[in-house]
Amino acid sequence: MLRDHELAGVLAISDVVRVEAAPAVAAVTRLTGAEPVLLTGDNAATARQVAAQVGITDVRAGLLPDDKVTAVRDLEAAGQRVAVVGDGINDAPPRSPLPTPGSPWAVRAPTSPCTPRTRSSSATT
DSSP: OEETTEEOEEEEEEEEEOTTHHHHHHHHHHHHOSOOEEEOSSOHHHHHHHHHHHTOOEEEOSOOHHHHHHHHHHHHHTTOOOOBOOSSGGGHHHHTTSSOTTOTTBOOOSSOSEEEEEEEEEOOO
């Protein structure tokens, strides 16, 4: 933020991973025997940070919805059984290529695994 063309402050927005996210990822990993994959439109640094907090090592960042669809189809073509969890409209297309809308592998998360948090700090001029 500038005041009279001088830096007056910085506003930083970040996601805070919910406490239940890591245990949920671990439980699904144990249940399925498969390593989870994070497909996200977020930048790579943010995606890796969140993934590390929840125990995901396969991170594919900077993806558009169509890129997510391609990734899901590629996983399925490789013989993987895919469950898709999403928290927003950008996650609808990757869920659509699943066999049927009622497929047991189509999972919809009611909310994001992250809770938005805002931090601000001031710089003196």
